[in-house]
Amino acid sequence: MDRQPCVYLLASGRNGTLYLGVTSNLVQRVWQHRTSAVDGFSARYTIHHLVWFELHETMASAIGREKRIKKWNRAWKIRLIDETNSSWRDLWPDITEQVPTANVLGFPPSRE
Incomplete structure (x- = not known):
């Protein structure tokens, strides 16, 4: 999943x-x-659960999809999550x- 364009939804809970x-x-x-490594909306509201994601071939298509979904009302986003x-x-x-755990941050594996 490394370096794969992706659109994702996080939730604070159901x-x-x-x-x-x-x-x-x-x-x-x-x-x-x-x-909460980066200050912002998700850290402020404790939004930490990945509940939906969609892989894309290009970053341009992922950005386009994100922009379309951002315009959706909440009920449509909830339905998108519920579907999968x-x-x-x-x-x-x-x-x-x-x-590997060390690679989560993009660091090379340790030599332990």
């Missing part, structure tokens, strides 16, 4: 506050949200399953 974003490194960006993740399960374990 039907909670939502955050929509776009990135080329989903694992690193979600880690930043989860740890009806339990609103945090998808963080799914995206980090095959990524």
